[in-house]
Amino acid sequence: MSAASDLLAAEDILLDLQVLTKKALFEAVAALFERRHGLARAHVEESLTARERMGSTGLGQGVALPHARIKGLPRPLAVFVRLDQPIPFESPDGKPVSEILVLLVPEKATERHLQLLAEFAQMFSDRALRERIAAGESATAVHGLFAAWTVPGAPAQPKAERAGWWRR
Numbered sequence: 001m002s003a004a005s006d007l008l009a010a011e012d013i014l015l016d017l018q019v020l021t022k023k024a025l026f027e028a029v030a031a032l033f034e035r036r037h038g039l040a041r042a043h044v045e046e047s048l049t050a051r052e053r054m055g056s057t058g059l060g061q062g063v064a065l066p067h068a069r070i071k072g073l074p075r076p077l078a079v080f081v082r083l084d085q086p087i088p089f090e091s092p093d094g095k096p097v098s099e100i101l102v103l104l105v106p107e108k109a110t111e112r113h114l115q116l117l118a119e120f121a122q123m124f125s126d127r128a129l130r131e132r133i134a135a136g137e138s139a140t141a142v143h144g145l146f147a148a149w150t151v152p153g154a155p156a157q158p159k160a161e162r163a164g165w166w167r168r
Contacts, residue, residue: 003119004101004146007078012036013139016084022052025087026066029079029102037077039070044104058091063124065117067103076116077104080142082133099124099133123149 014032019025030044047068051057058064079102086096101120105113124130129149136142 003116004078004080004123004149007076007103007116008080008143008146010139010143012077012079013142014079014081015136015139015142017081018084020085020087022087022089023049025081025083025100026052029066029081029100032079033077033104036079039073039077039104043070044068047104048102056090056092058089058097059121059124060091060093060095061124061127061130062086062095062098063130064089064091064097064100065103065120065124066100067105067113067117069107069113070104071107073104073106075106076112078102080146082136082142099130 012032014028017025017028019028026045026048029048030039030041033039033044034041047070048066051068052066056064057066081100081102083098083100086098089097091097101124103113103116103120105116123146126149129145132145133142136145
């Protein structure tokens with residue numbers, strides 16, 4: 001089981017979203033965070049945009065991992081978006097992105113924030129997983145792919161034992 005499946009419900013997954021720019025992407029994601037989690041849309045959008053100004057969160061291979069710290073957020077939250085068409089993201093390999101995992105973390109979650117980013121980067125480095133996500137026909141199917149993925153070399157751990165893992 002992955003951190004992505006712990007943080008994401010199928011309702012936090014948008015497939016075949018039609019946007020042409022990062023700005024439009026961040027607007028759509030902020031609206032979802034507002035609808036699903038009651039976060040202020042403008043604050044989420046501004047936080048993601050400010051972080052992106054510091055340097056692209058594009059990882060390469062068509063994947064981006066935008067992230068931001070949110071004051072008052074009690075726990076990490078995530079949204080996964082698969083775009084209908086890739087958009088420019090200033091990724092290291094110069095390729096546009098179509099798979100985006102957006103992570104919001106509490107303002108003081110420094111170590112946990114870095115652990116989550118590392119796990120997500122490792123997860124998206126798995127080419128076979130990226131291909132299955134690209135072919136996923138529903139949010140439920142994509143969520144199942146996230147749930148089935150495990151950190152290579154990590155011992156299996158039941159979800160009940162992982163409850164609250166982000167607080168450690």
